[in-house]
Amino acid sequence: xxxxxxxxxxxxxxxxxxxxxxxxxxxxxxxxxxxxxxxxxxxxxxxxxxxxxxxxxxxxxxxxxxxxxxxxxxxxxx
Numbered sequence: 001x002x003x004x005x006x007x008x009x010x011x012x013x014x015x016x017x018x019x020x021x022x023x024x025x026x027x028x029x030x031x032x033x034x035x036x037x038x039x040x041x042x043x044x045x046x047x048x049x050x051x052x053x054x055x056x057x058x059x060x061x062x063x064x065x066x067x068x069x070x071x072x073x074x075x076x077x078x
Contacts, residue, residue: 028072041058042058042059
């Protein structure tokens with residue numbers, strides 16, 4: 001009988017992760033949440049006919065958060 005706590009599956013998505021999330025994991029999650037929320041807010045502002053500065057502000061937040069995700073991803077590959 002095999003031990004149910006031991007995972008011999010080589011696929012990385014099926015492996016258990018017993019460690020707590022790191023600061024980088026939390027930062028990445030928060031950045032993704034910020035990207036989604038600012039994009040939705042930008043879309044809502046566009047459909048509602050809000051002032052231009054609202055659209056520009058939401059778009060700027062989306063671009064900055066997305067850019068930060070890209071930079072963090074590229075730095076992590078080195």
